[in-house]
Amino acid sequence: MMNTIKDLHKTLIQRKRPEDVAQMIQELLGDQLSPEEKIILKKASKGSLKNVFFGYTSMMQEFATAIGAEKQIKKAIEIFDLNIKRKIDYNDIDQIELFIKDISPLINKEFGANNFLGDRLNKHQRKEKGLDISKRRYNKKWRLLKRLEKKLLAYSKEIKKIEFQKIGKHGLSHTLSFEEFKKDINTACFIAYYNTRCNLRSVFTNTSQERSFDEISNMLLNRCKEIDSETNVFNRFKKQVISKTKNQTNWWAISHIYTSKEVLQHLSDKEKGKLLGKWTSILQEIAEFLEKIWIKSDINRETMIVSRGNDSTTWNNTANAWNKARDNWMNIIYALGMDDILNEVCFGKVLRLMAADVAAWHFSSGGNLDPNTEVWNKIPLPWEVFQGKEKCNKELVVKYCKKAGLDPNKSGWIAPKTHKIVKFKPTPELVHGVVVSNPYLATMLKKQKYFSGKKVHFLSR
Incomplete structure (x- = not known):
């Protein structure tokens, strides 16, 4: 059983x-x-x-990983x-930085001083510092250290992007240690299953995306609350009963992925x-990262429709992280x-960028710009x-919500969102968001770059 719980923990x-x-979960329970x-x-x-004959999926089973500085x-x-x-x-940022700082003095280079014209030592300066090496040798080492620092910055940014992608999907569940996770089996099962539901990929559609909290999530959470669904012999009436067994639920662990009122x-x-x-710290960190993306991208704030040059993937993943963090912050x-604090500071939502083809599809089917955009x-x-x-x-947000015809509470601008229970739907095979019926076909279409917005490479005859 312990190995199975470990496997369940790995899915986070x-x-x-x-x-x-x-x-x-079925095998475990x-x-x-x-x-x-x-x-x-x-x-x-x-x-x-x-349970499926020739079981196969074209969908990646892992999040992206940043490549360290081993090379x-x-x-x-x-x-x-x-x-x-x-x-x-080689994958530890602090150790990479320490390595660079340790060897930089060998050629009298300061960490962060990377201007090729102004920060290198000339022949006389090298002689004064006791560097008895040729200009060519010195430049080679100097450039190498510069590339190492550049790699460190790129690696740090990539780690942050992936971390925000995870937060945007499932909150902080991936930070739970195995020791915390294994404390209660029902808790572990709920977290693991709901985590996978939160990680579902977006589907190319002009309607809303599939909600994460489904009937299975609800059933597993009820086990944590010690509520069982019983059906009478005629299968006509359902009632909920409270179990008499002692509750061992690890609500602290659950709060890392699900911060509803009943959990908190x-x-x-x-x-x-x-x-x-x-x-709050995560919100601040995300805000700083969003600003950097905003400065580099010429985003059309009025429409939030993607245009050439926009890094929509990074923006949308980071926007998801902000909104997830904001929802949790609001719930707590x-x-x-402490909701009086909203009278002083009420962080707004961050809107995702919408693909131009999705926007066109939405408008052609009679839709208008999302009122949240206003x-x-x-x-x-x-x-x-x-x-x-x-x-x-809060006053400012309420003012503009009313102007946009939105209920500031129900729309989640000034109050926690309410979670609705949806029916379970089989996970579709997707190729860049487009549903494909067969996983083998999906793999072929991905290889040929179908639905990617790039030039299609047709299969050779």
């Missing part, structure tokens, strides 16, 4: 299909599930790769002829405060009874609020 950093995680719970869970587990560090060791005795973690009420004020501090504010256009940008350049409070 993966992108497994809900069907496959449901199968793992076994006879602990009631007959009705088995029926609900089987809606997903029957579609697992384990660059090994080359530096070779060029500088170093004898490094300590083990270096089980946390102490100290735990809520800890979460609030964590999410209300749970602590609110987004009027309120200060997140980084402006954090930097103290602009003020954004």
Whole structure:
């Protein structure tokens, strides 16, 4: 059983299909599930790769990973002829930076001084510093260190992008240690399954996306709340009963992915405060990153429709992270009874960029610009609020929501969102968001760059 829980824990950093995680949960819980719970869970587990003949999916099962500085560090060791005795973690930002700072003095280079014309030493300066090497040799080492620093910056940025992508999908569940995760089996099952639902990819559509909290998520959460669904012999009436067994639910762990009112009420004020501090710090970090993307991209704020040169993938992933962090921050504010703080500061949502073809499809089918865009256009940008350049409070947000014809509470601008329970739907095979019926066909279409917006490479005859 312990190995299975470990496998379940590994899915928190993966992108497994809900069907496959449901199968793992079914094997893990076994006879602990009631007959009705088995029926609900089987809606997903029957579609697992384990239960499908020639089970295969074209969908990536992992999040992207940033490539460390192994290649660059090994080359530096070779060029500088170093004898490094300590083990270096090529994927650790701090160790990469320490390595650069340790070897930079060997050619009297300062960390961060990378101007080719102004920061290099000339012949006389090298002689004064005791560097008895040729200009060619010196330049080679100097350029190598410059590339290492550039790699460090790029690697740090990539790690941050991937981290924000994960946060935008499932909050902080990927940060849960195995020790925390394994404390309660029902908690672990809910977190693992709901995590996969949150990780579902967006579908190319002009309607809303599939909601994460489905009937299976609800059933697994009810097990954490010790609520069972019982059906009478005529299968006509359903009732919920409270189990008499002692509750071992790890609500702290659940709050890393699901911060509803019913979850947060089980946390102490100290735990809520800890979460609030964590999410506030994350919001600030995301705001800083959003500003950098905003400066580099000529985003049309009025329409939020993608145009050439926009890094829509990074913007949308980071916007998702902001909105997820903001939702959690808002939930905790209300749970602590601190919603008066919104009279001073009320962070707005960040809108995603919409693909031009999706926008055209939406308009051609009678749709209009999302009214949330109008609110987004009027309120200060997140980084402006954090930097103290602009003020954004509840009164301001309510004002522009009403002008846009939105209910500020129901639309989630000034209050926690409500979660609706949806029916489970099989996970579709997607090629750049387009649903494809067969996973093998999907793989072929991906290779030929169909639906990618790029030139299609037709299959040779």
